[in-house]
Amino acid sequence: MSTVAGGGRRADAVRNRKLALDAAIALLSEPGATLTVEAVARKAGLGAGTVVRAFGGKDALVDAAVSRLLQPVVARARDLLAQTGPEQALRVFLAELIAFQSSHHLISEQLGGLDLPATTTLRAELVRAVEDMIAAARRDGVVRADLEPEVIAVLIGESAFAIARSSTTSGELADAYITVMMDGLRPQ
Amino acid sequence: MSTVAGGGRRADAVRNRKLALDAAIALLSEPGATLTVEAVARKAGLGAGTVVRAFGGKDALVDAAVSRLLQPVVARARDLLAQTGPEQALRVFLAELIAFQSSHHLISEQLGGLDLPATTTLRAELVRAVEDMIAAARRDGVVRADLEPEVIAVLIGESAFAIARSSTTSGELADAYITVMMDGLRPQ
DNA sequence: AATCAATTGGAATGTGCGTTCCAGTTAGCC
DNA sequence: GGCTAACTGGAACGCACATTCCAATTGATT
Numbered sequence: 063m064s065t066v067a068g069g070g071r072r073a074d075a076v077r078n079r080k081l082a083l084d085a086a087i088a089l090l091s092e093p094g095a096t097l098t099v100e101a102v103a104r105k106a107g108l109g110a111g112t113v114v115r116a117f118g119g120k121d122a123l124v125d126a127a128v129s130r131l132l133q134p135v136v137a138r139a140r141d142l143l144a145q146t147g148p149e150q151a152l153r154v155f156l157a158e159l160i161a162f163q164s165s166h167h168l169i170s171e172q173l174g175g176l177d178l179p180a181t182t183t184l185r186a187e188l189v190r191a192v193e194d195m196i197a198a199a200r201r202d203g204v205v206r207a208d209l210e211p212e213v214i215a216v217l218i219g220e221s222a223f224a225i226a227r228s229s230t231t232s233g234e235l236a237d238a239y240i241t242v243m244m245d246g247l248r249p250q
Numbered sequence: 251m252s253t254v255a256g257g258g259r260r261a262d263a264v265r266n267r268k269l270a271l272d273a274a275i276a277l278l279s280e281p282g283a284t285l286t287v288e289a290v291a292r293k294a295g296l297g298a299g300t301v302v303r304a305f306g307g308k309d310a311l312v313d314a315a316v317s318r319l320l321q322p323v324v325a326r327a328r329d330l331l332a333q334t335g336p337e338q339a340l341r342v343f344l345a346e347l348i349a350f351q352s353s354h355h356l357i358s359e360q361l362g363g364l365d366l367p368a369t370t371t372l373r374a375e376l377v378r379a380v381e382d383m384i385a386a387a388r389r390d391g392v393v394r395a396d397l398e399p400e401v402i403a404v405l406i407g408e409s410a411f412a413i414a415r416s417s418t419t420s421g422e423l424a425d426a427y428i429t430v431m432m433d434g435l436r437p438q
Numbered sequence: 439a440a441t442c443a444a445t446t447g448g449a450a451t452g453t454g455c456g457t458t459c460c461a462g463t464t465a466g467c468c
Numbered sequence: 469g470g471c472t473a474a475c476t477g478g479a480a481c482g483c484a485c486a487t488t489c490c491a492a493t494t495g496a497t498t
Contacts, residue, residue, distance in 0.1 A: 072465055072474055099456060109477035111458075120456060171362065206433075213426045217413070221427070224412030225405070238401045239409070246434025260444055260495055287486060297447035299488075308486060439498100446493070453485085463476070468469100 079116040081106040086127035090168045097124065097172055121177050128169055129180040135162055136184060139191035148198035149205070153244055155195070156222060160236045163226030170223055189215045196247075206249045214247065267304040269294040274315035278356045285312065285360060313366040316357055320372045323350055327379035336386035337393070341432055343383070344410060348424045351414030358411055377403045384435075394437045402435065 085106035089095045099120055103110045117123040138158065142151035163170065173181070193215035199205035205214075221239070229235040273294035277283045287308055291298045305311040326346065330339035351358065361369070381403035387393035393402075409427070417423040 074465070075475065078476085098454085100454095103477090110456085111478070112476055114457065115475085174359065209426050209429065213422055214430075216416070216423060217426050217430065220412045220416050220423075221409040224408045228404070228408050234401055235404060235408075238397050238405050241397065242402070242405065242434035243430065244434070245436075245438050246430035246432070248433075250433050262495070263445060266446085286484080288484095291447090298486085299448070300446055302487065303445085441498085442494105442496090444493105444495075447491100449489090451486105451488070453487100455483085455485100456481105457483100458481070459479090461477100463474105465474075466472095468471085 075116065078106070078108055078112055082108060082113045082116050082123065083126055083130065086123055087130060090127055090131060090166055090172075093167075095168065097168060099123075124172055124176060125178040125180045128172065128178060129184045131166060131169065132181065132184045132188065135159065136188050136191060139188060139195070143191065143195050143198065148195050148202060149244075152192070152195045152199060153240060155192070156218070156240050156243070157236070159222050160226045160229065160239070163223055164229060164236075167227055170227060185219070189219045192218055199247075203249065205247050218243070263304065266294070266296055266300055270296060270301045270304050270311065271314055271318065274311055275318060278315055278319060278354055278360075281355075283356065285356060287311075309364050309366060312360055312364055313368045316360065316366060317368040317372045319354060319357065320369065320376065323347065324372060324376050324379060327376060327383070331379065331383050331386065336383050336390060337432075340380070340383045340387060341428060343380070344406070344428050344431065345424070347410050348414045348417065348427070351411055352417060352424075355415055358415060373407070377407045380406055387435075391437065393435050406431070 082102055085102045086097065089097050089101060089105060095101065099110050099113055102123065103113045106113065113123065114120065117126060135158075139151075139155050142155050145151075146154070193211045196205055196211040196214045200207055200211060221243075225236055225239045229239075270290055273290045274285065277285050277289060277293060283289065287298050287301055290311065291301045294301065301311065302308065305314060323346075327339075327343050330343050333339075334342070381399045384393055384399040384402045388395055388399060409431075413424055413427045417427075
């Protein structure tokens with residue numbers, strides 16, 4: 063992270079950076095919104111130039127916003143694993159992950175073609191957390207041992223995102239996905 | 251003997267439409283290609299205007315190309331179900347669907363934001379074919395009865411596309427997906 | 439061969455972006 | 469309160485596209 067507070071920058075610059083970030087985050091949660099620099103600037107009450115300058119480019123802005131959103135998700139995965147049995151943790155996390163993605167589907171649309179280092183790192187951490195869940199569940203004998211935890215984690219990461227994108231309305235699809243997935247992951 | 255089967259259009263217009271369509275299809279199969287009107291025109295040896303005019307717009311061109319590519323996939327699904335047991339048909343089709351998508355990942359990238367009626371219809375047909383497989387397998391008692399075939403079909407449609415997108419290299423991921431999915435679909 | 443409507447290439451136009459620039463404003467320091 | 473460098477808004481610019489336009493060409497009909 064570049065700066066916590068100040069860093070030699072003027073107070074208004076720091077404040078505006080926060081405004082722009084908040085606006086971008088808000089837009090990511092708004093269904094049907096378009097994440098353009100202009101839209102962020104309007105929502106933040108700033109000029110387009112100010113928004114770009116605060117982050118050095120649109121990519122960095124999106125990166126900051128998305129990773130800010132993703133952070134609690136990763137933390138939640140860790141918490142669940144620490145507090146619950148791995149199987150239950152995985153089931154609950156899957157449901158929450160899909161719900162999160164459903165209400166922020168702009169995220170996955172933005173991921174294409176942009177360079178988002180922080181987001182990429184965080185996504186890897188998320189996969190890693192799932193991998194730990196799988197590994198723990200496997201030690202308990204409740205997840206099949208003929209597939210590598212890493213492969214399963216990636217599998218879940220990819221497919222869950224896809225399910226989330228098209229289950230904005232139903233919820234039935236998400237439930238079916240979790241059911242099939244959890245059953246398919248059990249030792250056969 | 252002047253008009254070909256093309257509604258009174260001139261022979262060169264018909265020929266050029268075919269050239270543009272072939273070029274678009276070729277580009278969809280080329281990794282890393284960009285599907286712009288200009289790119290299609292260059293590959294077809296035509297002017298940009300000619301390409302657009304032949305279809306009335308880029309959307310219609312992409313729609314024609316994608317649905318042309320999707321057609322044999324749907325046919326294959328029907329064939330498999332007619333010639334093999336439903337469970338085996340589903341397993342083989344899943345593998346082929348993912349392989350197809352892997353080598354045409356531009357398709358799913360183009361699907362966003364464009365209006366593609368023929369493609370939408372064909373995709374629905376594909377889901378319908380999978381639904382029939384599931385229904386048949388369920389009658390045989392090899393697929394769980396607590397989930398609706400329609401839901402399972404959509405589930406497969408969405409998740410398979412996602413797996414395909416990120417399994418361009420490995421193949422390991424696709425195998426794991428099929429294994430987990432098939433096991434998860436069995437009566438528990 | 440002559441005629442003419444259909445068709446063509448590719449330059450011009452329109453659009454939606456991100457980015458850059460700059461005259462004016464403001465925060466921070468004496 | 470002044471001075472100065474940082475910062476701001478938003479217009480101007482650049483870029484990547486799809487689309488439209490039109491003078492030149494070509495297929496079809498006679």
